[in-house]
Amino acid sequence: MKVSSVIDFLVRDRSRVGLTAMGTIGILAIASGPMQAANLRFASFNASLNRNTEGQLITDLLSAPDNDQAQAVAEIIQRVNPDVLLINEFDYVENGTAAELFQENYLSVGQNGATPVEYQYRYVAPSNTGIPSGFDLDNNGSVGGPNDALGFGLFPGQYGMALYSKYPILTEEIRTFQKFLWKDMPNALLPDNPATPEPQDWYSEEELDVVRLSSKSHWDVPIEVDGSVVHALVSHPTPPVFDGLEDRNGRRNFDEIRLWADYITPGQGDYIYDDSGTVGGLGADKSFVIMGDQNADPFDGDSYPGAIQQLLNNPRVNTSVTPSSLGGVQQASLQGGVNLNHQGNPAFDTADFADNSSGNLRVDYVLPSQDLEIVDAAVFWPKSDDPQFPLVGTFPFPSSDHRLVWADVEVQQEQVSVPEPYVGLFSLGILGLVGYRYRRKPCPEGR
Numbered sequence: 001m002k003v004s005s006v007i008d009f010l011v012r013d014r015s016r017v018g019l020t021a022m023g024t025i026g027i028l029a030i031a032s033g034p035m036q037a038a039n040l041r042f043a044s045f046n047a048s049l050n051r052n053t054e055g056q057l058i059t060d061l062l063s064a065p066d067n068d069q070a071q072a073v074a075e076i077i078q079r080v081n082p083d084v085l086l087i088n089e090f091d092y093v094e095n096g097t098a099a100e101l102f103q104e105n106y107l108s109v110g111q112n113g114a115t116p117v118e119y120q121y122r123y124v125a126p127s128n129t130g131i132p133s134g135f136d137l138d139n140n141g142s143v144g145g146p147n148d149a150l151g152f153g154l155f156p157g158q159y160g161m162a163l164y165s166k167y168p169i170l171t172e173e174i175r176t177f178q179k180f181l182w183k184d185m186p187n188a189l190l191p192d193n194p195a196t197p198e199p200q201d202w203y204s205e206e207e208l209d210v211v212r213l214s215s216k217s218h219w220d221v222p223i224e225v226d227g228s229v230v231h232a233l234v235s236h237p238t239p240p241v242f243d244g245l246e247d248r249n250g251r252r253n254f255d256e257i258r259l260w261a262d263y264i265t266p267g268q269g270d271y272i273y274d275d276s277g278t279v280g281g282l283g284a285d286k287s288f289v290i291m292g293d294q295n296a297d298p299f300d301g302d303s304y305p306g307a308i309q310q311l312l313n314n315p316r317v318n319t320s321v322t323p324s325s326l327g328g329v330q331q332a333s334l335q336g337g338v339n340l341n342h343q344g345n346p347a348f349d350t351a352d353f354a355d356n357s358s359g360n361l362r363v364d365y366v367l368p369s370q371d372l373e374i375v376d377a378a379v380f381w382p383k384s385d386d387p388q389f390p391l392v393g394t395f396p397f398p399s400s401d402h403r404l405v406w407a408d409v410e411v412q413q414e415q416v417s418v419p420e421p422y423v424g425l426f427s428l429g430i431l432g433l434v435g436y437r438y439r440r441k442p443c444p445e446g447r
């Protein structure tokens with residue numbers, strides 16, 4: 001369209017000129033306005049809402065809205081009031097029934113005077129836990145049971161995950177990595193059977209065709225925040241213990257963490273395929289928050305060397321603020337044992353494990369991308385004289401052996417960008433309006 005005809009088009013009809021000009025001014029005002037930021041609280045909580053039999057979680061959440069443990073978990077969530085919340089150890093139930101019941105019967109009910117918290121958006125998906133592999137994966141001479149499942153579990157979906165959000169989840173763009181095979185990771189740390197001379201032969205060729213990397217699942221869940229998108233990268237790598245010299249769980253834990261490290265690193269994620277067959281990692285310009293119980297402490301415990309450093313030392317991960325608590329420091333001191341020999345700062349601990357084995361560790365993480373400024377962060381672990389201390393307590397725990405971890409991050413609202421050809425067109429619209437008014441001004445209305 002020629003410039004003259006554009007102006008002609010704009011001035012021909014006065015109402016059209018008015019609307020066009022108003023729209024133009026409005027859009028230009030947004031485009032030239034200051035960048036706005038939304039402050040979002042992301043939280044990761046291994047809430048121990050798993051049960052030992054299939055369906056028990058439904059029974060607990062449905063028929064007993066006064067289940068003590070679920071109430072304590074709900075009150076912690078209400079006291080912290082996250083905008084986006086990952087719950088680890090939440091049994092997977094088809095159609096999200098358990099996640100819905102937990103919202104309705106617990107989160108939507110003010111616990112102990114706390115304000116209810118409403119999540120309009122939820123996501124759950126199947127977990128590898130408890131799915132029979134058909135093989136003797138733990139090499140104990142028999143097939144079956146939780147150790148031979150695709151992920152440790154007594155029934156399919158035990159120890160699953162649930163994601164709750166106050167902001168819209170872009171469901172169509174979710175990627176899951178439940179079925180990614182461990183052997184398909186380049187230079188995978190596949191375990192070795194020390195009794196044979198061949199390397200990395202704990203699993204047979206036939207077993208490697210079914211052995212999945214993720215012990216539960218890995219989800220990339222894009223969340224829309226006022227026009228911007230933040231990818232929640234959530235998972236729950238297997239504990240690096242409960243195995244033998246072959247260290248199959250420690251090695252799997254390392255590679256489960258590595259999947260996200262490669263996923264966010266430009267050029268490193270090309271081998272990764274999701275459950276719908278799409279290949280590749282996360283774009284270098286994408287914002288993300290990695291959340292989950294990674295079952296790896298930077299200094300203490302039994303994880304494979306460097307496991308969590310794959311994320312903590314990744315240049316794309318923002319570690320400017322480490323979530324901390326006063327209660328973690330106090331409990332490490334009170335509980336003693338191996339805690340006294342730990343290298344890590346107990347203020348960063350997120351789990352209260354037995355003090356004659358691993359002791360209290362930092363295993364739960366909320367790790368934003370570098371472009372998301374961390375405004376504040378903490379571990380919900382009050383000191384023993386705090387009125388909220390009974391929510392976390394000491395063993396046997398009223399809620400969970402893990403503590404909720406949160407971080408407040410600033411998400412820049414997407415600047416409204418007008419494609420250049422349209423900027424030109426809108427500018428012409430204003431010129432047209434000016435010209436129209438200039439020409440019309442001396443003339444009486446209705447001529």
Ligand SMILES: [Ca+2]
Binds near residue numbers: 135
């Ligand atoms: Ca077995």
Ligand SMILES: [Ca+2]
Binds near residue numbers: 196
């Ligand atoms: Ca061997």
Ligand SMILES: [Ca+2]
Binds near residue numbers: 335352353355359360
């Ligand atoms: Ca402890």
